[in-house]
Amino acid sequence: MISITYGAEALVLSFLMPVLQSEWNLTPIQQSMLGSSTFVGFFIGCLLSGQLADRFGRRCPLLYSVLFHFLFGLASGFAQNYNTLAMVRLLYGIAVGILSTISATYICEISPAEIRGKVLVFTGMFFTLGEMITCVVAFVFLNDFSSGNWRALVIWTAFPGMITYILMLIYLKESPRYLLIFQNFDDAFKMINRMIRKNNKSKRISLTQEEKDLLKRWALKQAHLHKGNVLANPMELFQAERCKITPLIWIIWYVLSCTYDGIVFVLPTILRDLNIGKSSHSEFFTIFFSVLAEFPSSIISYFIIEHHSFGRKYSLIYTMALSCVSCFMAFGIGNDSFILAATSARFWLNMAWNIIYPFTTEVYPTNVRATGLGIASAFSRIGGMTMPWITIACLRIGNTGPFLIFGILCFLAMICSIKLPYDTTGMELDQEKEDDEI
Secondary structure, eight states, rough: HHHHHHHHHHTTHHHHHHHHHHHSSSOOOHHHHHHHHHHHHHHHHHHHHHHHHHHHOOOHHHHHHHHHHHHHHHHHHHOOHHHHHHHHHHHHHHHHHHHHHHHHHHHHHHHHHHGHHHHHHHHHHHHHHHHHHHHHHHHHHHETTEOOOOOHHHHHHHHHHHHHHHHHHHOOOOHHHHHHHTHHEEEEEEEEHHHHHOOOSSSSSSSOHHHHHHHHHHHHHHHTTTTTSSSSOOOGGGGGTHHHHHHHHHHHHHHHHHHHHHHHHHHHHHHHHHOOOSHHHHHHHHHHHHHHHHHHHHHHHHHTTTTTTTTTTHHHHHHHHHHHHHHHHHHHHHSSHHHHHHHHHHHHHHHHHHHHHHHHHSSHHHHHHHHHHHHHHHHHHHHHHHHHHHHHTTTTTTTTTTHHHHHHHHHHHHHHHHHOOOOOTTTTTTTTOGGGOO
């Protein structure tokens, strides 16, 4: 439900921008500022998310971020001018930055190592479902890419957030791994016993005393490894082999956001300028099927992410290489084949998103996992902040000009993926790699 909520709102801005450009006579600078304001919020939220989740747990920050996600999404529909809308979207972005990071961390910590990647990919499919919901709502309330009831579009796409908040109040519990790390053993054992009763086919209903002792020793060992300080310290992101991995991860996250969000952001404008589709309805269907292409990419990700021949690292290499080729094709080929190439780029970039999330959550220990993922996500939001300026500037090259820079960036991310020193497929959480394995 969090993925649906996030996905429903993620596509709103791309529909909103052409309509507001026509209705409010926005200048190119105002368009770029409005697009950047949301991503500035994402950036702030991602930076906050790690410290919030690693200091206050996973559940509480998730609850508040989903609530504010709904409230600020709703408020966007009542903004009366450009400045108000930009401010509200900034606050909305902060909430999204928090929930998107902590939700992935939470799922990582409650999933067995052998299926962790598949679980993260599976939940990611619901992000695409949220985008499809936005396409349907846009089809209902917008006349075309330049006019329509954009306020109703924004308000209706905010409502999945309200449903998500209610469900979270009822069902969401704290991560037992987090409770163990902070030596809150009573609550941790209650959560694990609850998982045993839910999932175990045998008659067992609780941990044995021996298992409790093993878990306590594990938690104390983690405290010893971190010199008694289990609170999140960002400098741990650069300890040991992670000093090589962290900068590479940041670059990959930046590129993925700049390119993927750039395609989502600029596609309606390019379709309008290229006059692809003979009616407003066909334009909406073009966007819808472009989103629909993400489902098969997620299905492929699901099957290859745990496969020993692909895993995390090689899947990233292949998907970034194919994204690079697709972006160059979208830049260079004619109008008739543009949408096919653009959809192909989105297909491979969505696969890369599915892979980078589990890799990033697995490479960091529990006490800084959310911080590591949060700062990596913050770099992706820098990509989002710079994306509107890059795409709008590149439109001066030609209608498909942005895809030239997208292709160059994907090539850079492919090189960074090759440089990653090891894969995390099948690796237990909090397991440090030995130097001779790098």
